[in-house]
Structure formats: C-alpha cells, structure tokens
Amino acid sequence: MKGYMGKILRVNLSNQVSSEETIDPQIIKQYLGGVGIATKILYDEVPQNTDPFSADNKLIFAPGVLTGTGYPGGTRFNVVTKSPLTGIWLGSSSAGFFGTRLRMAGYDALIIEGSSKKPVLIDIQDEKVDFIDASSVWGLDTFESKEQIEKKLERKNISTVLIGPAGEKRVRTACMMVDMGRFTGRGGSGAVMGSKNLKGISVSGTKKIEVARNKEFKERIREGVDAINTSIAVYPYKIMGTTLAISREFESGDVPTKNFQLGMWEQSKDLDGMKMAAKSYFKEMPPTCFACPVRCSKFTEVPDGPYKVNLGPAPQYETLAALGSNCLNNNVESVIKSNDLCSRYGIDTISTGVTISFIMEAYERGHITSEQLGGIEPIWGNADVIIELIKMIGERKGIGELLGEGVKRTAEKLGLSDKGYAIHVKGMEVPMHDPRSLFSFGVNYATSSRGACHLRGPSMLFDQGIAMIDAGVPNRSTRFNQKEKGLAAKAAQDASNIIESLGLCIFCAISVAMFGMFSKMAEALEPLTGEYVTVKDIWEIGERISNLQRAFNLREGITAEDDHLPSRLLEPFSEGLAKGQVPNVAVHIKEYYQARGWDPKGIPTEKTLTRLGLDWIIPNLH
C-alpha cells in the first residue's frame, strides 16, 4: 500500500532475535498508523494484568502515516506500552527525527519485547538489526549517552531514543530522550525501557516512502506549509515555543500554583518567555524536528550564577509551571536548571513537579517531617530544594526513591491519600491547565485514556470560543460555560488520536486543520496512499482508537469510579481570574459517556463497539 512501508519490525531482547512482519491492510484501514496501530498491537499482545516491568510488557514505537513524508508537522511517533505509573494504557507522542528514520529504515512500527540480561542498545540500519553492548554508557546521563553512542556508531543521520539513569533505575516517571531534547514525557515509558535493560535504540535508513500521486501530494504539502505559516493560532509558538503561555494562561487563572491551591500568583509572570528573551537566554539552533515549519522547540542557556546551565533544550510551558509556579518558585534560572537535570536523568517534568509540590504541601501541613526527608526542608518556592529533590529522584536516592514512584504511590506510602492534595487522575499527575479555569479540561482529564492528559486537549479551543464544527460541536462556548463540555472532550480526544495516528505535531495540525477541519487531512491522505478516505472515515478512526484504549483500560480494571478529578480541582478559587468557578464535571462525564455511546458504567455498549467494527472486543467487555 502506498504511503506505508508495509512492515513491522519485531525485536525480542530475551533471545536477541528480530523479525519482520507485514501489516494487514485492514489494520491500516481501521487504525491509520501511529497511536492507532500501536494501540491495536498492545491490546492484542499485552494481556490483562501484565506487570509493566516484566519481560511480557512491550514497547511499541509507531510513526504516523504522514511522518517522514514531508507533510508539515509529519514528524511524530508514539511509543505505546502498559504504564508502570498508572498500570493502564500509555501512549507517549514525541517528535525529533526518530519516527521519520524508522520509516526510512523500512518500518511503520517497531515492537520491542522480552528483556535483555545485560545493558544493550538496538541499532537499526535499514533491515540490519544489531544488539550492541551498552555497558559503557549505562549510568551516563541522556546527553552524554547520546554523544557516546553517536561516536561509537560512526555514521551520520542517526536518530536515537534513549534513557538516562532514571529509566535504568525504573523510576516510574522516567521518559526517553528523542534525538536532542525531545522526550516521550509522560507515564514512565523510559522505566519500561530500563526494565528491559535497554539503553536505547538508534536508527538510520535509506528507503523512501512511496507516494501514490506525487505531484498532487506535493501540492497538499505546499498548502499545509502555507496554512501553518499564515495561521494566527500558531504564531506565538514560532516566536518562542510554549514559553509565552505563562503570561497568557496567567490572565485566565490557569497557571497551577502552590500545588493547585492558588488561583493567582503575580510572580508566575517572572517565568514567562518574554522574561527569558529579555535576558537573551534563547539561542538559535538547528531545527529539532523533521519537516516542521513551527519549530517550537527552543534552546537556552544560563551563562552564570548559581543556576548556570550550558546550552540545551529550554523548558516549555508545562515545565515552567510544574517546577516553577506550582512549587511557588518564580526563579526562572532555577527552572532552566531543573529542566536541564530532568532532561539529563530522563524524567518527566510534569510528574516530578507535581510530586515535589505535594511534598512541599505535606511538609507545610506537618504531614511529613524533615527527618523523613533526610534533613531536607521542602519550603514552598525553595529552588535549591527542588533541584536537590530532582537529583534524588533521578538517582533514586533517599526520599527520591519514593518520589520517583509518582504522587499517587507517594501519597499512599505516606498514608496521605485521603488528604486530597495528591493531584492525579488514575495515577497520572495532572498537567498544567486548571479545569477550574478551562472547564473542558475537567471531563477531559477525568476520562483521558492515559490519565490526566493535556495533549488530548484541543477542547481548550472550544473553551476559548471556537466552534468545533467538524467534530459535531457547532456551537461556540466560553470557558465557564457548562454546556457541551462532554461533547467537546470526546471530540478533542478523538481528534488527538487522529493527529497521533497521522503522526502530526498538534500545533501544525491545528493550523492546517483549523480547529478540527480534517477534510484537509483527507485531501492529503488520498494522493499519499491512493485510497479514497472521507472526513467521516477519519473521525471514525479517531473514535475507534479512543474506544480501544478504553477497552484496554477496562480490561485492567478501570471503572467509572476512576473517571474523576481530585477533589481539590473542584474547590473554587477564592482569588484570581477563575475565582468561584467550578466545572460541573459529574454532569459533563455523563454527557461524555452518552456522546461516546458508553453505558452509565463507562463501558462501550455492544452497539457502539459494533458500529466501530470493534465487535471482536465484546466478549472481553460484556
């Protein structure tokens, strides 16, 4: 089939055997690529109750169908696995050049299974798969590891995904670094890699993606680039990534502060990108992601002072808020330093920030003592404590061993689960948009397939008054409106699954498919694949993937009771720009279930599953 490499590479670490498989065209038709195909493989191959750290868990890497084609923003891949943080479905989308080069090597997906006895690196060079001893880089941080591995491999145009010390030590919030400074941030995919004694994967290839109607596809690419470059929505991201969002979200009372306690904190503005720009911290660097006209990934340095940091990836909005305002820390240099450390250890900045802010609150409330923390006094806003705790998490030392388990397990171990300030959904720490400020996020966090997830959040646009016409939400809304939020969350989640099956960057996708106008995507897919595809088909694929993710989670024991927000997020702020506002999440979830065709227990009905061609799941669910 045109537009696809047509093959999956399966690599077994236990016996160091690799094999190729052909993708069933029916699977492509139903799941498109990327997160869709990877989710299908996970559902089929990782049975109920698999220990995420066992050899039976798998890591499935899958670029989208547009990845590597030159289509703008077609740069992403998903790594899908069973999360050691949440125990449910995990998909982490990332970018760089890895997905593109995996396709250049000839594969639409890569399944890693089993477990190696010794530290190993998988090197893929077209169809050649080598297992390289990784003992010499085991223990090195991500930046050093990347440098050593590239030196060792002695060839150009290599992409890597690899873990730092945190992943090696099974820190449950560990991620992988992709090329230079992109990450598979959330949910612990790096820990799964570490549990397999896998340091990383390097890949290079020489193959090309065959395009059905080249001239026409090139025209779609040109249009796509044009739409992105002229989009009013994406312009701020071109200038300085997501860092400007601090001031913008500040204006809506959306920047989580002091472990989601405050609706307003003037000092959070000190973390804004404009402040970094004013200090000339941003540096021009080559693009980090294939075929991206936005280039939101920025680089920064802190030339001197206590938080000196060499040139490296700049913190993004989520990091600035998680390790900044949410810990009541407005020292931007310290956040750059924290970000640098998290990057090097390979840990998720959001989960790390939310877990540290939890500890700060526990300390303030007298629920934990300095003694328990090895003498550390985690006072709100103490940047040095934040940095110290990050080091302990990354190295799994002292209290860091516990904090690296994520906020849910930390609260449980400390007997503080019932206190209501461990801010997570299904074990996934809540990211940096507050549902009290943007109501759509409430039901979205509560029901997202990997736990609280902001990347399933184009519903944010709905909260800002943009009708999601093509997604069946024709009315405009406002952020504090209680209507149609469930509908918007469904649309946003399905849209994200579409975008991640296409392999698109969400910022690019939003520009091209202005707020869900996937007809543009259909128009691009047709000349690429030679297959006729309608917008309706595309939305159905998105919905199918959402339901399959749900089915995986239901099989792991998730119930409607898990679809809820931490109580704190339903307590109105007494100050700030979202003061007194609370989304009626229970009602929105009801609406969401109905829109999804799920029963009141949150289980897809037989009718829904049949409609989506998922009737084969029925025996597992009903």
Place this chain on the structure above:
Amino acid sequence: MKGYMGKILRVNLSNQVSSEETIDPQIIKQYLGGVGIATKILYDEVPQNTDPFSADNKLIFAPGVLTGTGYPGGTRFNVVTKSPLTGIWLGSSSAGFFGTRLRMAGYDALIIEGSSKKPVLIDIQDEKVDFIDASSVWGLDTFESKEQIEKKLERKNISTVLIGPAGEKRVRTACMMVDMGRFTGRGGSGAVMGSKNLKGISVSGTKKIEVARNKEFKERIREGVDAINTSIAVYPYKIMGTTLAISREFESGDVPTKNFQLGMWEQSKDLDGMKMAAKSYFKEMPPTCFACPVRCSKFTEVPDGPYKVNLGPAPQYETLAALGSNCLNNNVESVIKSNDLCSRYGIDTISTGVTISFIMEAYERGHITSEQLGGIEPIWGNADVIIELIKMIGERKGIGELLGEGVKRTAEKLGLSDKGYAIHVKGMEVPMHDPRSLFSFGVNYATSSRGACHLRGPSMLFDQGIAMIDAGVPNRSTRFNQKEKGLAAKAAQDASNIIESLGLCIFCAISVAMFGMFSKMAEALEPLTGEYVTVKDIWEIGERISNLQRAFNLREGITAEDDHLPSRLLEPFSEGLAKGQVPNVAVHIKEYYQARGWDPKGIPTEKTLTRLGLDWIIPNLH
C-alpha cells in the same frame, strides 16, 4: 436614554459660537453611535460637491456607545469628514482617551464647522467651550504642540487631538495626533482641521455615563476582559503590538515590497518586532488607551547612530512595511526615525510610504529625473532619501508639495497615471496587505467606503480558515479560494462599522466577539442602555451605515468603475508564497453587489434602502 450623554456639541469656528443639540433617539436606534451617527450627520450637513478645504466641510467627532463605559476596548472615536485626499466619505477611527473625555464632558458627538480666521484651539471643559489663540503653537510639531498646550491649560486629565505642520499646510495625507502617539491616520482629516485654522481640540470632563443596570453591565465587562485576556487571537499584539506581523505576513507573501512588485523579500524580516526586541528598543510606558487590556501601542527609542530617536511611539506593522519593505528598505532604525518624523509632522505613514515608493519606481523607470526632485536620487532602499522626502512632505517644500497630495494626484501631475504603478483605490493609497496573498482584501479594497482600507478587514480571518458564521458566511475558506470572498467582504465591512459605532478597538472586539459573534455585544448593550437589542439589529445597523456611506460616495460621483483595484495588484507574483495567485476580483465584486442588494451599477436598490429604513435617500439616488 441610558448609556448615552444624549447631546451633541456644535462648534462654529467662523463666529466662535458653540451650541448644544439633543440627539434624536431614533438616530441612536438606527446608527448606534460613533461612525454611524457621524456618517448620518455628514450626509445631512455636507452637501454634494463641497470643497473639503472649504468652511462648509465639517469635522464630526463621535465616540462609540461603549466608549468610556469601562467596557474593554471601549476607547475609540471616529472623525468623519469629506476627505481632501479622495473627495469622498472619510472616517478615521482612533483611540487614546479623547473619545472617553468627550463623553465625560457630556457629548456623544462634536461637530466642528466653519473656519477660523486665525489659528485657534477649541478647549472643552464640561459645557464650557473656549476658543484659545493658537498662534504660539502654530508651526510646532505634534509632540511640542501637545506639551505647550498642556502647559498652557494648566489642568489635569486633558485629552487632545491636534495637528502638526503638515495639517496646518493642508498636506492631503495629514492626520491628527490623539493624546500621545495615537493618530487619525488615513485620508487627510488633519488637513481639514488645518484648513479651518484649527490647531486642535482639548477636552476634559467630570460627567458620568449613566448605566441602566450597573451590576449586570459590570459582569459583561468582566467577561469581556476575560475573553480578551484568554484569547489566542490577540496574544501576539499584547506582546509587541502589530510589529510581529512582519514575519507572519512574510510567510504568506503578504508584505508589500518595492511598490507591490515583489512577492518575497527575505530582508523584510529585518523589520520584525522580534528584531527590535532583540535590540531592547521597546520600552514600558503607561497605557495609551482607556480601558484596553491589549495595549498594542508600544514605545521605542534608538539610543544612538544616524537614526537616533528619543523615546516615542513605535512604528506599527503598516508603517514598517510602508516605509520599510515597500521602499525596499530593511533598516529598522531608519523606519523608527521615519515614523517619528511622520508622527511629528502629522502625516499618514501608509500614504507617505506608498507615495515615496511610487517616486522610487518612477525614478528607476526614468519617468522622473533627479532634477525634478531638486537633486534627490530616490534609489530603492535609500533610507536617507526616504527621510529627506518625509521632511519635504511635512514641510510642504520642493517635490514634497506634490507628494503630500498623495499618489493619485502625484501620478496625475507627472502624467504617469496610465503607467499602472500608482497604487491606490479611489485616491486612497493601498495599505500593507496584498490581495494576491489574501484574496478577500481584493474586493474589500475595491469597495470600501473610504478607498483601500485594511481596517475594514476582518475578512482576513476568513482567508485564514475561520468561518464567519454569525455574519452569514458559514463555510470556512482559504486565502486562495475564490468562493464567497464578496460575501466575506460585505460581512467584514459591516462588522467594522458595528465595531466603530460601538467605539471598540478591533483587536478587543475580535477577542470578545470571537470572529463576529456580536451576541456578546448585544448582551453588553442591553444592561448599558436598558434597551433590548438583538444580534440581527446590530448587523442591520452595520449594513445601514455601509449603505449610507455608499450613498454619500455615489452623491459625490463615485460609480461602479471606481470599484476596482490598480492593475498591478492583479498581476501574479513570479516568486514568493503567493506566487501565481490572483483573486478574481471582478467576480467577487459582482457577488458583493448581489449580497449587498445593490444593482449592477453598484447602487443600492430601492428595495435594499427601504429594508434598511433608508428610503429617504431614494430620491437622491434614483
């Protein structure tokens, strides 16, 4: 009537008599305020064939109904007159605090008529109107004049509109400066003021706008502020005004270059706001406009070098393009200097830039000699020549006397009208968006009531894929799509008339009324005025104003033949991101006429006029 002061102040300069008139509530109902009411007065009081520079021409200042109420962006007023540049209807919208203070003094509109024998300043202090001898400030530039006048008046909280030397000398592109650094930019309102020997107007007041339902209106204000502060559309303007638009428009091939000849010029990026920010040119200053959360008006300085400029208003996008790229000049410091000079002389930067670029092209083509220009050699991109020509225009010296007449008259006088490179519509120089890049602008420029006008341009959003649902353009579009552009232009023009009757800043209006959602405006007007108003009413008012403006222009002899673009704007670019693209403007105009209910000659039909309650105009038109 609540929400209005209910009175108009009429000031006759010939006999120095002022009088108060009550506004007919029927007029308010039909025209809302601002540009609407002012247009009605102009139509009624300035008869056919009035010489714009005669005592019979009038200057009608009118704040909108939301101006001064505290509603966010409710800060603007219109000055409406017969333009000396185009000979047709002119409305120039501006901001600052003038409109607010005129209302505080007790007036919804101010009519200036007659002509003074000697230079005079009108000082309004509540109902007290003084005629102050302005001989001492006649000849001073705008900044100096403002300083002197404020010193002389010895009271606080004064707003001023005043002219510089250009207006005094009847330069046809002269504008007024409003407070510090806002301007009534286009069409020569400053020259009309100068022709009346009026240096300016100062106003202060102590009255309050009575609100029908205060609590409810305050709630609408809060919602409006919130919508603006959280809007994705406006965020870049908050950061650094419109200066960032250079890079953005560059990506669409939209930045006019070399007198609209080139579709792409890499160096235009040197003019971008980010470049200015990198040099720390922007300075924090108090807000320039009443009740505005956006604060797009920025201040800048050039601390040293040949183009040293003291702290003052920064050039906006239109100026950066008009005096920069369109003259093939990428020296941003020189544009800051040029902007400073234009501000001080009080001349429109767009018209000035387009006229200078015309001269540069004429010189290159050998259509004008250095001798004719008093020895000046206007070579493309020569910043010093641009500055020299601005001085000559501002002082009405040498060739400047001709150039200050605008590009249409300049071309006529030089016998170059038929060469096709005097870029204007109806005598108004084309602003800095190219219809070959954004198709909606083609028909919009061709039909706008004051000649080529970008401020009647929310159609730009339509070109960028945003459906104008509430305006009856439900489908999304792309910039190179030939469909529904006439419809979009009509909607955009009506929307602009609504916004300027409300007295809103367009950036604020776009955020609150996300892309034309005027239901928010209806919701705000109701508690303000106590009158029930529907969205349909509001759109009808916008349409009524558009038709009355057209009627004024038809009476002055405008015909369908004047509704056309300069031929150059219909020649496809051979390079850049709008390469090969041309809007089918003739077809779009046809569609526009039909949508407006105008006959093929561009005349509103009796049916249309009757529908809009404008049947009293029928005898004049038919």
